[in-house]
Amino acid sequence: MSSVKDLVDFAVARGDDGYEEARQGIVWQENVPDRFPDVIVKVKNQLEVAQVVQWAAANNLKVSARSGGHAWAASSLRDGGVLVDLSALDSIEVDVESHLARVGPGTKGEQLNGALAPHDLFFPTGHCPSVGLGGFLLGGGYGVAGGKRESCMSVRAVDVVTPQGELIRADETRNVDYYWAARGSGAGFFGVVTSFHLEVYPRPNVGMNLSVTFPLSRWEEALRWSLTISDKLDNDVELYLLIGGYPDSEDPSVINLGVLVAATIFADSEEAALAALQPLKDCPVAEAAIGEAVPTTIEEIYALNDLIDPPGYRYAVDNMWTSAGIDDLIPQLAPIIDNLPSPRSYLLWWLWTADDEETAAVSSPGPSFYSAYAIYEDAADDERAISWVTENMRALEPWSNGVQLNDENLGRRYFRPLSDPKLKKLEELRDKHDGSRRFFSFPGLE
Ligand SMILES: Cc1cc2nc3c(=O)[nH]c(=O)nc-3n(C[C@H](O)[C@H](O)[C@H](O)COP(=O)(O)OP(=O)(O)OC[C@H]3O[C@@H](n4cnc5c(N)ncnc54)[C@H](O)[C@@H]3O)c2cc1C
Known part of the structure; x- marks a missing residue:
């Protein structure tokens, strides 16, 4: 069995030198919960994400994802499993003509709006500049100047690594289950998003x-x-x-x-x-x-x-x-x-x-x-x-x-993470696509 250290430049297992420093660095705030993944890896591209998920499947390990590390409850930090740090996936490609941007999940809100401003465009990111787009968009996204529409409703497609370690694109017509879930299931999502394809808007006067x-x-x-x-x-x-x-x-x-x-x-x-x-x-x-x-x-x-x-x-x-x-x-x-x-x-x-x-x-x-x-x-x-x-x-x-x-604070108080019909649908889709529960779900459930 290959070692995950052959797949990525940075991987630390519990007990290794550097593990605790990497664990502390996952979380934006000063209080880091006492939860300990088996392995923490930092990936550079979507191929590495796919390889790490395949490796986790081969070793029967669960997977959690981290983009900007701003979850108040540090939901990416779980006990056991592989924590995949996607903060280096922060590329931004803007198609000015079609008002679309392809954005890595590790991109911060201020980075995206900094790249859009010269084109007189903007996107409703989180109100704090350093919130990561990965968790923000997955969790719905209540954005600045967003006009009371959740920012995830401006996601036109997502590139996702599935529980089987395949890389797929999901949108209105392809892999629709993943597209539905990626827009609002937060820490309950059963995949890793490697890119968001966003509709962006004229910058307000x-x-x-x-x-x-x-x-x-x-x-x-x-x-x-x-x-x-x-x-x-x-x-x-x-x-x-x-x-x-x-x-x-x-x-x-x-x-x-x-x-x-x-x-x-x-x-x-x-x-x-x-x-x-x-x-x-x-x-x-x-x-x-x-x-x-x-x-x-x-x-x-x-x-x-x-x-x-x-x-x-x-x-x-x-x-x-x-x-x-x-x-x-x-x-x-x-x-x-x-x-x-x-x-x-x-x-x-x-x-x-x-x-x-x-x-x-x-x-x-x-x-x-x-x-x-x-x-x-x-x-x-x-x-x-x-x-x-x-x-x-x-x-x-x-x-x-x-x-x-x-x-959310679901790990301490689990209460209705989605409306009842949407939660039922999410769990049906999880059974269909992630029956072996490769991905951690909502905190408080496991
Ligand atoms: C200072 C501050 C201000 C905030 N302001 C706002 C605001 O204005 N509006 C708002 O809506 N929210 C706001 N939030 C909340 C924030 O949007 C969420 O905490 C969000 O989860 C942070 O995203 P992240 O990528 O930085 O966090 P992370 O901790 O990296 O991710 C949170 C969770 O999302 C999932 N996840 C992250 N990336 C991926 C991925 N690529 N693939 C699969 N799953 C993934 C994981 O389950 C992970 O545990 C704020 C938070 C802070 C700390």
Whole structure:
């Protein structure tokens, strides 16, 4: 039997020198869970991916994939099996005429938009610049300036290594099961994506942002008001409400404790953008501080989100989609806000009204999405932070329609990763294509 070390330049097995350094490097955040793959390999191209999967099959080992390493719960890091690090697969080929880009899964959002900008094109990547496209698109992708359409719905084809180690292309007409699953099944996908073929879009002319802030004690009124104005806002306005710690706009080293409501619009003209943000100017809460609408760019949104969710910290995250009424939710949300585990931690509310299409696995059973983010520095706070996100979201399960996969915490709290019909279909497809379970599935299931 050949060794995997004959197939790739970098492979370390548990116990080898360099194994622990490679394991720590898999994860973006500072807290690396105590899970230990048998082997970690770094691949340079799709042929190596196929060979590694064939080798894993011959040695009866399971496989997990890692692209940008930003999964909050470090889902690529499993116990046992082969972890395939695809971060070097970060090539970008742009076909300007047809508005298509072929992108490696290890590509970061800012790399893609950096390559598209000279052609006046853009793609709705994650809001933080360094999120990998691999996990982001597989998990649905709730992107910047995306107009409330999951970014995976702009995937026109995927190149995939199957559980049998074959390289295939999947799109609307070929290998349709893989195409369906690759658009939204997240860590439940039964293959390795080696390229995404993306539809890309004209870069918007004008971006404007308007923020309204409130004292923390006014969070309930701020949330109620945000829900009211969400009906009056154009569908292209991205609106979120953050309750907890956020960087001061004048001096980002200062962390404010309060409520930040922010709305961003990308439009054809400044006039249209200002008109779209007008409903935020009519805030009836007396303590509100209403800012002026200011021009913004995708690059500035990246920079702001790097301040809200900075690298170099420990993280715990969990979430829910809900259609519950606000009167039911307020008493359940109060313990989250009353017990923020650190100055930077926050609860996020986001309005997202996408229709779940049958053509893809993605499941966004909103219209609202609440996610709790614990951001802290000391390992001694792990237990408190993990418990704050996990137990509070567990208590909200009676009002939850399911979990948003890009912010999942399924290993600690397994709950409806997809809507019931889509999960049933995914598991049928897994039985059909990966009966021997070559690939790890959702955390919490194994
Ligand atoms: C700071 C920060 C900001 C974020 N902002 C957003 C945001 O604005 N919108 C949003 O939707 N999400 C956001 N996320 C969540 C992010 O999209 C997910 O965590 C996503 O999984 C990260 O992708 P990755 O490739 O970097 O992660 P990885 O940890 O490399 O991958 C996550 C999982 O995806 C699967 N996977 C990855 N690549 C492949 C592949 N090529 N083939 C098969 N399976 C694969 C694996 O199961 C893996 O465990 C953010 C995360 C962070 C840390």
